[in-house]
Amino acid sequence: MAALRAKVVSSIGWTRAFLAIAAGSLSALAFAPFFASPVLFFTLPVFIWLIDASSGWRQAATSGWLFGFGYFFFSLFWVGEAFLVEADKFAWLIPFAITLLPAGLALYWAAAAATAQRFWPRDQSSGDVARIFVFAISLAAFEWLRGHLFTGFPWNLPGYALTYPLPLMQSAAIFGSYALTAIALVVFAAPLVILGDSRERLSRQTVLRICAFSLLPIGLLFGYGSWRLAEPQAVVPGVKLRIVQPSVPQREKWMPQFQRRIFDDHIALSLQAPDGTKDALAGVTHLIWPEAAMPFFPLESREALDILASVVPSGTTLVTGALRHDPNLVPGQPVPTGTRALNSILAFDEHADVVAIYDKIKLVPFGEYLPIEPMLSAIGLQKLTYGRGSFSAGEVPRPLMSIPGLPPVLGLVCYEVLFPGTAVQGSERPGLIINVTNDGWFGNTIGPYQHFYQARVRAVEEGTPLVRAANNGVSAVIDPYGRVLHELLLNVRGSIDSALPASVSPPIYARAGDWMLVLVLVLFAGFAAGIRRSTR
Template sequence: MERIAESIMLSWGGKRILLAFAAGALAVLALPPFNFFAVLFISFPVLVWLLDGASGSAERGLLGRIRPAFATGWWFGFGYFVAGLWWLGNALLVDASGFAWALPLAVLGLPAILALFYGLATATAWLLWSDGIGRIAALGAAFGLIEWLRSFVLTGFPWNAMGYAAMPAPLMMQSVEFVGLFGMSALTVFVFSAPALVGTRQGAVTGLVAALVLFSAHLGYGWFALYRLDSTSAVASNAIVRIVQPAIDQSAKWDLEARERIFARLLAFSAVPPREGEPRPTHIIWPETALPFLLTENPGALSRIADMLQVGQTLVTGAVRFEDGVGGAPQRYYNTIYVIDDEGQIIGSADKAHLVPFGEYLPFENLLRRFGFTPVAETFGGFSAADRRGLLALPGGLGAVPLICYEAIFPALSSVPEARGDLLLNLTNDAWYGMTPGPYQHLRQAQLRAVETRSPLVRAANNGISAVVDTGGRIIGSLPLGEAGVFDVALPSPSDQFLLIRIRRFNFGLIIVIMVVMAVVARRSKNQRFD
């Protein structure tokens, strides 16, 4: 291993770029749908060894010295995000005549921007670089902080944060309740970088023991948390949810000629009798923007919904809502969840608060429209964001935290200020991305929100993957990607065994402080040896 490490450290030019890019791309195999997390034991040691050999020119000042480290991290990140997000281009091919020109921007441009974060992480870590365990502590702390920054800088896009790679199954998901996604990201980088110490013989025993202890604690806490959840008695929920997955092709979603067929399909799936001996559903859930029209333009729709619903049943559906402009202002459109009772009355609604840039709205709209840019979801000219977020009241005394589409990837949005919800309600439309890794990655991130909050997750997706997830992150009912149908599940109850968000944030901060202290001590020790 020492020869391999030395060869990587001494690499230069195109070989160094290729190694960094390949190491990042390889790490994607740890994510859904592959879940082969062991590849990180290759990706991160390669990154560490590349950084060992990333020395810049002292004559060019600080920027000159850190430039090679930044470039190494950027190429690593570029490989990771190209391999992990290439499927975003599929959304542009739904209307290829209007958006195919932007394919390079989605497949290469966005990864190039996201890679800047990883370049910043490696450059920051290099400032505290040493020759032992301190350097992997510096790398872990830098990645943890950068993944946190990625959750809100430029509106935020923490998709495929590195911590997800260490949580492929419920047993390995429970630690996120204790340290949060960004704490998991820091610990993931530290643990999977530990084999690099063997290649340089500096602090190998200490580092490997520390990594083994942390990994064992990760598994041990997973077992304990799941055992605690299963052994803790909870009041059973009386709600039976039916998830409807219509599998409507995105190209037909707003086709005028297909609207009646789509609506009839949704109604027919919703009215399917339950299995013999099983109770009928109390709540029927349709996916994001399931209604293929504006309710105000189809006055008979509510009547047909009422005819479909039996007494005591409720429909929860995604739809587009609009408001008339005030004082000559244009109409405003919202990506909305409606709650409709058995009399066809709208008794509740929640609008999406965190919109997708370039998908649902245009940043710097006045400027970009002059150059021909439009949102990908341009059917209604773009959406407006909700002014506030709150619990969505559902019949049966349930309070749902609404998460529309990719709102589920933001840990901060899995709770609302005024109260704790009884469930997380995630309506989405992943048909944009076809039969690609995208829907699998999206589901995994939503699963982790259930573990963090110890609340069940109810997820309805147009083309998959629809699922109901319990408070331990275990899927108790689902429909696979691309399959149309319904399934009924008794709604799990939220657990009263959960950690407050502020405790998770404190633990994340503590992890970063400990790692930085380790890095500083190691750096000072190295400097003293060479003085």
């Protein structure tokens, strides 16, 4: 390993740049749908060795940026699919979207590498184990910033590498994804870095001890998860869910000529059981449709409301993603100044009266609103989603929904489910998370699977079941341990009938939040200081 480290440290120019990008790119294989997390045992040491080879913070930042660009490019290349939905308008933006987004996110990794380098050992030949903890502290802190600054985008946090398979996912209930990121960076980087620092041939016993440094924490987390999964899972009595996944092609979703067909398709799928037999929602207490299920503003369509009132039987509540105006508009009238467009979840009773509302608060930049809209719209840019003008954000802090027959509901629209620690924003705890989404934007790529997997981790962090309704992949019922009880995969058209799993007592992370990250970083700082003190 010392020879491998020497080759990385001695690399210069394009060779060094290629090593950084290649190692970052391969790191993306650690996450859904590949779950090849052992690759990080080889790629993260390369990151540390590149910092070893840096003569100052600027060179470290360059290496960090190149590594991060490879990581985010191969994690997020699928965003380009969204620009093909209306290719005549947006296809020209694909090269910018698939390069500028990774380039921007990689700046966090550049800053992390530069910050770590300032605390790096002066004698690079001495082999300083403490720098592994310094590296983890710096990158984990900047990953937390990535999830919070400029609306945040915590996609594929390195901590997710310690959440597969299912027993390991239970560690999110203790630490949360950000603290797991710090732990993962140490666990995966340590063995080869320590072996590479040795200038002498090590005995087999020593090598095994070094490997145990990483494998023991993973084993402990796996053991805890196995014990936790042995707990029996209860269900909420008297609840029968039906989730509809229509798989409407995104190219047709907002075309006026398809509006009625799409609406009727949701109705037809709702009125038949998953086996195809017509049961007119017999026994179903809650019918759940995906994000913006009706490709119009339903509260402004008397015809649509009348149809819902005739279809939804007594004792059934329809919970659906929907667009709405605030205040509601009169059909055919111009939109008054000050009217807000909202991406919402609406709950309708059997009379098609609205009984609960949640308005999305985390909006997608360029997807649902244009940053600095006056300037960008003046040069012809517009958001990707339906309608001119930007959507508005709902009430903050995010309120829970009170839906008859269900425990308190946390509504999350689309990528709102990505944000660890900030999903629940009030003092009241939810008993259910309903996530409506539409991953049809991203075609048959890895994006929808990554989105779905991160939603599962939210259920574990909050100790709350999660019901996911997607226009296209992946719709599912997930229990508070992250187990998928029922699912409809990408490009599958149909429905799911399911009981509702009960929530569990709020786990440590649900109560402590990202103070768990602070705790882990403080411990790591103590380890680093102790190691350096003992070395002196």
